Amino acid sequence: MKNRGWLFQIPALAILSISAFIPLMTVINYSLHYIFAGSAPTFVGFDNYIEVLRDPAFQGALIRQLFFSMGILAVEVPLGICIALSMPRRGPAVALCLVLLGIPLLIPFNVVGIIARVLTQSSVGLIPEFLALVNYDFNVSKYPVDAFATIFLLDVWHWTPLVALLCYAGLQAIPDAFYQAARIDGASSWKMFRYVTLPKLRSVLIIGVLLRFMDSFKIYAEPLLLTGGGPGDATTFLSLHVARKAESYQLGYAGASSFIYLFIVIVFSYVFFQLMTHIGKGENQ
Amino acid sequence: MVDWLAVNTSWMYWTWQSGLAIGGLFAAIAFMGIWDGISPSVPGKGFLPIRTTRGDRFFIGIISLIAVFLIWLGIAGDTALWIPLAISLGWFAAEGRWG
Numbered sequence: 001m002k003n004r005g006w007l008f009q010i011p012a013l014a015i016l017s018i019s020a021f022i023p024l025m026t027v028i029n030y031s032l033h034y035i036f037a038g039s040a041p042t043f044v045g046f047d048n049y050i051e052v053l054r055d056p057a058f059q060g061a062l063i064r065q066l067f068f069s070m071g072i073l074a075v076e077v078p079l080g081i082c083i084a085l086s087m088p089r090r091g092p093a094v095a096l097c098l099v100l101l102g103i104p105l106l107i108p109f110n111v112v113g114i115i116a117r118v119l120t121q122s123s124v125g126l127i128p129e130f131l132a133l134v135n136y137d138f139n140v141s142k143y144p145v146d147a148f149a150t151i152f153l154l155d156v157w158h159w160t161p162l163v164a165l166l167c168y169a170g171l172q173a174i175p176d177a178f179y180q181a182a183r184i185d186g187a188s189s190w191k192m193f194r195y196v197t198l199p200k201l202r203s204v205l206i207i208g209v210l211l212r213f214m215d216s217f218k219i220y221a222e223p224l225l226l227t228g229g230g231p232g233d234a235t236t237f238l239s240l241h242v243a244r245k246a247e248s249y250q251l252g253y254a255g256a257s258s259f260i261y262l263f264i265v266i267v268f269s270y271v272f273f274q275l276m277t278h279i280g281k282g283e284n285q
Numbered sequence: 286m287v288d289w290l291a292v293n294t295s296w297m298y299w300t301w302q303s304g305l306a307i308g309g310l311f312a313a314i315a316f317m318g319i320w321d322g323i324s325p326s327v328p329g330k331g332f333l334p335i336r337t338t339r340g341d342r343f344f345i346g347i348i349s350l351i352a353v354f355l356i357w358l359g360i361a362g363d364t365a366l367w368i369p370l371a372i373s374l375g376w377f378a379a380e381g382r383w384g
Contacts, residue, residue, distance in 0.1 A: 022297070025297060025299075025303070025307060026296075026297045026298075028303060028307075029297050029298040029299055029300065029303050030298060032298075032300060032302065032303060033298055035298075041298055043300055045302075045363060046358050046363045047363070049355065049358045050358050050359070050362050050363060053355065053358055053359035054359065260355065263348075263351055263352075263355070266348065267348060267352070270344075270348070274335055278335055
């Protein structure tokens, strides 16, 4: 074999087969069976998939999840770019900015959920008390919009710094010569951003968008701790829906919905990757 | 060896259908790898909006096949499964050849 690189992939493939292939295949096999606690599994073919695809609860969770993930991307990516652009490029303030941006990223998901719960608890929380001053009755346990907006803003606070840090690293790697050339050509600030900064940030933005999309699609701890998926099903996202089914020992249904969940993530990630890799490529050539 | 595997992986609830599907998929990936080793694929532009290699088209074909089946199962249930099979295999062949 001429290319010995293949040999170096063997340990990674061995680990991947244990950590990914076996669980994935188990889930796929479960999805083809009717499995309930204590009973012998029965092969049911695609029945679980039909049940999942026609289940209004699954459809609702999927729509909420897509709405949430797209909204997250629409807010976090532009906001992250703006923060990165407004950060100092050199001097002692750089370290301070990086530390401040890093703090939310260090907080675990479950702690973020608990912080939100404490802050939004009706009658004692800081946020309901503050909003009561402007006559707004804020209650995450009662109003779906309040609960959804809280989770949304929580995610924006928690993860925009990641996009900002990625963009900041990308900005630092752009040589000044590009901007000098653009200034000589009389380019405005917007044109420099559009035709120099944004194309040069493409690779870090691809990573940022893919990470944020996949992560937001997995959101679980925050809605669980804040409202338990309520009020009603207002914050029951896909992961919460699947976990509830698995916890109630409907493993066939949970397996089928997990496979569909994974499929949606793969499709969207591939489409995002292709779009972001190809959009604007002609401008650079 | 086969007996040992059968006993120790029984908790995974393997069926011949899922074994055949995953075995076929792995065989196809291995075949694509060997084919690419013998005759490396050059990215080309077909009717798809992106430049693709053979591997890209294979991946898109597999994803399309799953999507067609899921849409069919959601709309029509598990009746006349030969229809989504024919649609997805036809698409797979066309996209693999001209995509």
